[in-house]
Amino acid sequence: MKPSIPKGTRDFLPAEVRRREYxxxxxxxxxxxxxxxxxxxxxxxxxxxxxxxxxxxxxxxxFKVLNNGDFLSKADENDLANRxxxxxxxxxxxxxxxxxxTVPFARYVVMHQNDLxxxxxxxxxxxxxxxxxxxxxRYQEFYQCDADVVGSDSLLYEAELTQLFDGVFHxxxxxxxxxxxxxxxxxxxxxxxxLADNMMDMTIAIDKLDKIGxxxxxxxxxxxxxxxxxxxxxxxxxxxxxxEAVAPLLAGSAxxxxxxxxxxxxxxxxxxxxxxxxxxxxxxxxxxLNYYTGAIWEVAVDTDAPGQENVRMGSIAGGGRYAxxxxxxxxxxxxxxxxxxxxxxxxxVLEELGAFPADAAEDLQYLLLCLDEDALQHGFGLVSRLxxxxxxxxxxxxxxxxxxxxxxxxxxxVPKVLIIGSEEVKSGAYSxxxxxxxxxxxxxxxxx
Amino acid sequence: MKPSIPKGTRDFLPAEVRRREYxxxxxxxxxxxxxxxxxxxxxxxxxxxxxxxxxxxxxxxxFKVLNNGDFLSKADENDLANRxxxxxxxxxxxxxxxxxxTVPFARYVVMHQNDLxxxxxxxxxxxxxxxxxxxxxRYQEFYQCDADVVGSDSLLYEAELTQLFDGVFHxxxxxxxxxxxxxxxxxxxxxxxxLADNMMDMTIAIDKLDKIGxxxxxxxxxxxxxxxxxxxxxxxxxxxxxxEAVAPLLAGSAxxxxxxxxxxxxxxxxxxxxxxxxxxxxxxxxxxLNYYTGAIWEVAVDTDAPGQENVRMGSIAGGGRYAxxxxxxxxxxxxxxxxxxxxxxxxxVLEELGAFPADAAEDLQYLLLCLDEDALQHGFGLVSRLxxxxxxxxxxxxxxxxxxxxxxxxxxxVPKVLIIGSEEVKSGAYSxxxxxxxxxxxxxxxxx
Numbered sequence: 079m080k081p082s083i084p085k086g087t088r089d090f091l092p093a094e095v096r097r098r099e100y101x102x103x104x105x106x107x108x109x110x111x112x113x114x115x116x117x118x119x120x121x122x123x124x125x126x127x128x129x130x131x132x133x134x135x136x137x138x139x140x141f142k143v144l145n146n147g148d149f150l151s152k153a154d155e156n157d158l159a160n161r162x163x164x165x166x167x168x169x170x171x172x173x174x175x176x177x178x179x180t181v182p183f184a185r186y187v188v189m190h191q192n193d194l195x196x197x198x199x200x201x202x203x204x205x206x207x208x209x210x211x212x213x214x215x216r217y218q219e220f221y222q223c224d225a226d227v228v229g230s231d232s233l234l235y236e237a238e239l240t241q242l243f244d245g246v247f248h249x250x251x252x253x254x255x256x257x258x259x260x261x262x263x264x265x266x267x268x269x270x271x272x273l274a275d276n277m278m279d280m281t282i283a284i285d286k287l288d289k290i291g292x293x294x295x296x297x298x299x300x301x302x303x304x305x306x307x308x309x310x311x312x313x314x315x316x317x318x319x320x321x322e323a324v325a326p327l328l329a330g331s332a333x334x335x336x337x338x339x340x341x342x343x344x345x346x347x348x349x350x351x352x353x354x355x356x357x358x359x360x361x362x363x364x365x366x367l368n369y370y371t372g373a374i375w376e377v378a379v380d381t382d383a384p385g386q387e388n389v390r391m392g393s394i395a396g397g398g399r400y401a402x403x404x405x406x407x408x409x410x411x412x413x414x415x416x417x418x419x420x421x422x423x424x425x426x427v428l429e430e431l432g433a434f435p436a437d438a439a440e441d442l443q444y445l446l447l448c449l450d451e452d453a454l455q456h457g458f459g460l461v462s463r464l465x466x467x468x469x470x471x472x473x474x475x476x477x478x479x480x481x482x483x484x485x486x487x488x489x490x491x492v493p494k495v496l497i498i499g500s501e502e503v504k505s506g507a508y509s510x511x512x513x514x515x516x517x518x519x520x521x522x523x524x525x526x
Numbered sequence: 527m528k529p530s531i532p533k534g535t536r537d538f539l540p541a542e543v544r545r546r547e548y549x550x551x552x553x554x555x556x557x558x559x560x561x562x563x564x565x566x567x568x569x570x571x572x573x574x575x576x577x578x579x580x581x582x583x584x585x586x587x588x589f590k591v592l593n594n595g596d597f598l599s600k601a602d603e604n605d606l607a608n609r610x611x612x613x614x615x616x617x618x619x620x621x622x623x624x625x626x627x628t629v630p631f632a633r634y635v636v637m638h639q640n641d642l643x644x645x646x647x648x649x650x651x652x653x654x655x656x657x658x659x660x661x662x663x664r665y666q667e668f669y670q671c672d673a674d675v676v677g678s679d680s681l682l683y684e685a686e687l688t689q690l691f692d693g694v695f696h697x698x699x700x701x702x703x704x705x706x707x708x709x710x711x712x713x714x715x716x717x718x719x720x721l722a723d724n725m726m727d728m729t730i731a732i733d734k735l736d737k738i739g740x741x742x743x744x745x746x747x748x749x750x751x752x753x754x755x756x757x758x759x760x761x762x763x764x765x766x767x768x769x770e771a772v773a774p775l776l777a778g779s780a781x782x783x784x785x786x787x788x789x790x791x792x793x794x795x796x797x798x799x800x801x802x803x804x805x806x807x808x809x810x811x812x813x814x815l816n817y818y819t820g821a822i823w824e825v826a827v828d829t830d831a832p833g834q835e836n837v838r839m840g841s842i843a844g845g846g847r848y849a850x851x852x853x854x855x856x857x858x859x860x861x862x863x864x865x866x867x868x869x870x871x872x873x874x875v876l877e878e879l880g881a882f883p884a885d886a887a888e889d890l891q892y893l894l895l896c897l898d899e900d901a902l903q904h905g906f907g908l909v910s911r912l913x914x915x916x917x918x919x920x921x922x923x924x925x926x927x928x929x930x931x932x933x934x935x936x937x938x939x940v941p942k943v944l945i946i947g948s949e950e951v952k953s954g955a956y957s958x959x960x961x962x963x964x965x966x967x968x969x970x971x972x973x974x
Contacts, residue, residue: 081575081633081855084621087568089634091641092648095564111913113890113920116543120535120667121569121623121653122589127529141570142592144619146657150609158606161598171592173532175569185529186537193539195937197923200540205569209594219568232923234906241910347903351910407529442561458682462689462799465559472561475645475680489643 086210086218093439093491098221098425100438101250102203105223105419108246109201112238114225117200119182122173129174131181131406139209141218142171175207179224180403180416187228188407196229203421215426226416228403233340236373236399237347239417240357243377243395246419248354251433253383254394255356259363259374260341261398263324266334267315267361270327271308280304280312281364287316288362321345321359340372356380370398375417379427391427395419437493444526445492446473447483449499456503460496460523469526487513496521534658534666541887541939546669546873548886549698550651553671553867556694557649560686562673565648567630570621577622579629579854587657589666590619623655627672628851628864635676636855644677651869663874674864676851681788684821684847685795687865691825691843692801694867699881701831702842703804707811707822708789709846711772714782715763715809718775719756728752728760729812735764736810769793769807788820804828813844820847823865827875839875843867892974893940894921895931897947904951908944908971917974935961944969 083089090098110116128140149170150158157165176182179202187198203223210216225242227235240256247254268277279302287295292313299309311327318324321341328334341359348357363376377395381387397417404412428434446461448454454477464471472492474483480497487495497509507520531537538546558564576588597618598606605613624630627650635646651671658664673690675683688704695702716725727750731743738746740761747757759775766772769789776782789807796805811824825843829835845865852860876882894909896902902925912919920940922931928945935943945957955968 079574079855081636082572083568083575083633083637084570084572087570089568089638090566091638092563092565095566098566099564110889111916111918113893113918115540115889116547117540118538118543118546120531120537122532122535122655122667124530124532126527127531138594141594143623144590144592144615146586146589148609148611150611150614153609158609161596161601161606163596163598166598167592175591185531188529189531190537190539195934199920207570219570230923234902234921234923237906238910238921241913245914347906350907351914407527441558441563445561454682458685458795459798462686465689466693466799468559470559470561472647473682473686475678475682486643 084218086212086216088217088219092441096439096441097428097434098421100434101421101424101428102221102223104249105246105421106201106203108242108249109225111245112199112225112242114199114201114227117183117186117202118204119176119179119186119202121175121205123176123182123185125168125172125174127185128177128181132177136177140177141175141207141209142167143173143175145170145172176204177208178206179204179222179418180226183224183226184404185407187412188404188409191409197227197232197235198229199225199227201225215422217422221421223419223421224416225418226403226414228412228414231372231399231413233343234347235415236340236344239397239415240344240348240375241351241353243375243417244348244353244355244357247377247395250424250428252424252427252431253355253380253386254377255358255380256353257358257360257363257376257378258341258344259360260337260372261367261370261374262333262337262340262372263328263361264337264364264367266328266331266337267312269331269334271304271311273304273308276302276304278367281367284312284316284362285364292316315361318361324359324361337372344373365393365396366398369400371401371413372399373415374398385431389427389430391423393420394423394427440491440493442470442472442490442492444469444471444494444496445487445490446471446496446498447480447487448474448477449480449497450477452500453477453498453503457498460498460508463523464526496526532666534660534664536665536667540889544887544889545876545882546869548882549869549872549876550669550671552697553694553869554649554651556690556697557673559693560647560673560690562647562649562675565631565634565650566652567624567627567634567650569623569653571624571630571633573616573620573622575633576625576629580625584625588625589623589655589657590615591621591623593618593620624652625656626654627652627670627866628674631672631674632852633855635860636852636857639857645675645680645683646677647673647675649673663870665870669869671867671869672864673866674851674862676860676862679820679847679861681791682795683863684788684792687845687863688792688796688805688823689799689801691823691865692796692803692805695825695843696802698872698876700872700875700879701803701828701834702825703806703828704801705806705808705811705824705826706789706792707808708785708820709815709818709822710781710785710788710820711776711809712785712812712815714776714779714785715760717779717782719752719759721752721756724750724752726815729815732760732764732810733812740764763809766809772807772809785820792821813841814846817848818846819849819861821863822846833879837875837878839871841868842871842875888939888941890918890920890938890940892917892919892942892944893935893938894919894944894946895928895935896922896925897928897945898925900948901925901946901951905946908946908956911971912974944974 153169273280283298325338375397376393379389399415403414446457448457461471461473495511502508510521601617721728731746773786823845824841827837847863851862894905896905909921950956958969
């Protein structure tokens, strides 16, 4: 039998695991530093927790786990006879794999509300599963890295989450643009353009400005029923260079004014602490309008930054504020704001830019190669003592030909080897070889 | 709808996640220090990879994932009509959740053999799933922490894995007994007692010595067909105080002699490096005889150690050597040896003993409480600068009543709060309160 793994899933080699862990560790470090706390939820959730939370399309993409034992015993006779997969699924499956980290988080908050202090800040870095058609860069099993705070509508959180983006990408050595918008500004624009009932249509069109240009956006707006006057107002907004240029245009809309006020406060707080990356207002930004009610973020690689000009990658992180997280599970008045890092995309960008530190994939500091049985006994003592000192060290497990052992050292990507023969055992001065340069020297145990 | 999670699964609160991570981090640190490399495999494996690897009982305990889409469309008509769950499962499910980390590792080694350097040392700390009936301390989703080396039969690995047990439990502050046996010694005993064909029966009986005492063991041996002479020989073995007392009894058995020789070497290597915990020979140790072919380990809490007398917990780690890992997937001659830590049981023991460090569940260093709006603005700048210095700090997001904010600090388990009012903003000397003692002092930003 030739083994394989399910389509859309991956094995990771040690060097890949370490590079992924390098990214996760930096994200985790900043999450913790900002006071977000780790929680863990099961990989399997009750299907009733998941179903209906991601739209009809999402329900189809849920992985369902078959009930154990004689799962057909209570199945409906007609559904079986009719091969009605849709009707049968609820009878033979009651669990599913989590589809994202947000719905399990909402369920968690409701179930553990008496054990949590609100505002509750949590992070989670865990895999999720979606039965999407696998393609380049899209997997059925992938990680999400989320931080959310629930139980507060303070804009200080918008400011700190912007700083969190800034800090993580700065430490990853990636220059990014952090784009911010506010759903209330889009609502104000729709109101002023007389498109309040068609806000979604409007935002879908203007969201494409970057890709298709203004003429095509105007065409699409017309197609979606916007009058010439409305289109002209929208054009004015899109031409506005920043938040302060947009503000007077929203003078006639209460909700739009509120959006401006909120964003002003967030930009003010962030600017006062001198972010390392550009934080800009983008009125076209309209992701997640089905659930976001306030701030909206999207983070992309800054292709104006030296060395990053050729990166072609969409958003690598994002987030937003929502007015209600948990009422679907029976708990009201739980507003929140959250962000998510696209770790798989960040990995691809860092790899493309050669931006992983040289030692991100490296773990072992020394590999000991012993030329005879006596040296091997000696080497075992030495490697034991090095490890006891916290040094990452390994020992080739037999006195093999040096060439063979050097090949092994090379394959394992070890930075340095120690060669031990009868001479070295006697003198205690080991032959140290730096694999990259071939440089050789003598070194004692204490000097390692 | 009242939310719930599947039986046998768990949510973890932040303090629990941190205590679990404390254990995982120590295990991981030692794995890496000993040159074991991290790999990652998918949570879902092809069912054909899993099925038949864990016995008939194991197959029943596999969680199977329903095929997506119209899964019934190609199901066999008769199997549907007969509600034949067993026959239908393979038609509607082709993926399952991993049941352990060993079979996926074997598959991984075979699939990636050209990318790996042998001996290949890997570790993995990942959850697995079993549809066991949930009960106290037994879950359907739980973590395994495994280290294995494949592609070598060197006994140096038996020695280093014993050291690994020793190092991990020492750092966890737990005194343990590391018990070692060798399947070859059990085979030798069976040979000498004339029970070579009934070795399993024999070991099942003597494995119970601890629990039921010699008389009952002798009874059981008789019941399983052992002659009085055989029982007398077994008694001699069990009475032997250590490996050197057993050695002469095995003089007549080649395989038994080999087992003694191997264990002598391992004990010699380990003793020379002064382990912190007791490492003892135990001829009754017989776990995993279906797959182990050489060394067998079992680690238990040392109930002779001060403070640990009342711990009632079976084995908390174990392992063994196997002659063949991968032939089931078509790759021959891949011997190996591996160990596994029972992290969930270790957690329970540490909790029972109060052996978690006080700060294992703690993350935040300071929580800032601001008494008015000006102070809040000031506080946001301060918390931003503290975080930029790597300090774990948080800010209560509004100028609420001090009592309310202190309650929040208490609920979050923060060790220290900084109270900021107009006085503090002016002077830059903040009121620092230690939550545990109530002790108060003034402190500047630089001194934090």
